[in-house]
Amino acid sequence: MIFSPFNAEDLAAAAVDALKVRGDARAIAVVVAGDCKVDLSGSDFGINYWQFFISLPVQLFYAMSDDERKATEASIAEVITPFYSTTPSDSSDGVIIAPRVGEAVHGWREEAMRYVKGDGVTNQGRVRSDNIASQQHQGLLFRSQAEVTLFKALTKARLPVAPLPVFVRIGNTYNRLEPDFVVVYKGLTFVVEVDGDTYHTELPAEADKRLVPLTYEGVEVRRIRAAELGSDAQADSVVKELIDFMARRKASR
Numbered sequence: 462m463i464f465s466p467f468n469a470e471d472l473a474a475a476a477v478d479a480l481k482v483r484g485d486a487r488a489i490a491v492v493v494a495g496d497c498k499v500d501l502s503g504s505d506f507g508i509n510y511w512q513f514f515i516s517l518p519v520q521l522f523y524a525m526s527d528d529e530r531k532a533t534e535a536s537i538a539e540v541i542t543p544f545y546s547t548t549p550s551d552s553s554d555g556v557i558i559a560p561r562v563g564e565a566v567h568g569w570r571e572e573a574m575r576y577v578k579g580d581g582v583t584n585q586g587r588v589r590s591d592n593i594a595s596q597q598h599q600g601l602l603f604r605s606q607a608e609v610t611l612f613k614a615l616t617k618a619r620l621p622v623a624p625l626p627v628f629v630r631i632g633n634t635y636n637r638l639e640p641d642f643v644v645v646y647k648g649l650t651f652v653v654e655v656d657g658d659t660y661h662t663e664l665p666a667e668a669d670k671r672l673v674p675l676t677y678e679g680v681e682v683r684r685i686r687a688a689e690l691g692s693d694a695q696a697d698s699v700v701k702e703l704i705d706f707m708a709r710r711k712a713s714r
Contacts, residue, residue: 479540510554516561607687614696646707
């Protein structure tokens with residue numbers, strides 16, 4: 462029996478470290494959210510060829526287009542291949558991303574019929590397939606643990622908040638965008654964006670350009686660094702500062 466030179470979990474962790482250097486948030490989200498395994502695909506002239514399989518939850522797999530999925534496979538394969546240079550009798554044979562068949566949940570047929578009727582249909586977390594919303598909390602989608610931590614602090618402060626809402630504006634151009642959070646405070650609307658971690662590699666200037674359809678209508682954007690959301694206590698402090706800011710804006714109107 463031929464054994465892989467690398468444990469699948471170890472190889473996945475090493476791949477994520479490499480992808481962090483490249484700032485490839487989508488590929489990182491795919492590796493983290495998937496079940497990974499390494500299988501022998503064949504042998505030739507004393508070389509064993511290994512494929513890296515990533516099984517994704519169905520909703521994440523189909524959130525990507527075929528082109529996006531192929532590009533992600535290529536990106537992950539590119540960082541995995543060099544690891545095999547340390548094992549001359551082994552070589553990488555690429556990466557395959559596939560949907561995962563999980564254990565059927567009791568009542569899945571009834572849930573499917575409710576979906577057909579329109580119950581529970583959501584477009585939340587579907588716009589930016591270059592940065593997949595791979596985390597769930599209280600039935601809602603988020604792109605990182607920092608977003609989840611901030612959401613918990615916002616709701617703890619009893620603020621009305623919409624995580625990853627989808628906005629559409631049709632004019633001379635078609636604009637479809639998805640801010641990290643929209644918060645309403647005493648009649649004023651604010652966008653809150655999380656910046657600066659592995660899953661939020663977009664530059665602030667790029668994010669500002671993306672949010673122009675909202676800022677044009679007078680919505681103000683507040684930016685919070687992911688590093689400030691490392692714990693619930695930190696997030697509570699961030700939200701207190703946010704409320705103070707919003708109160709000052711309200712008083713100046």
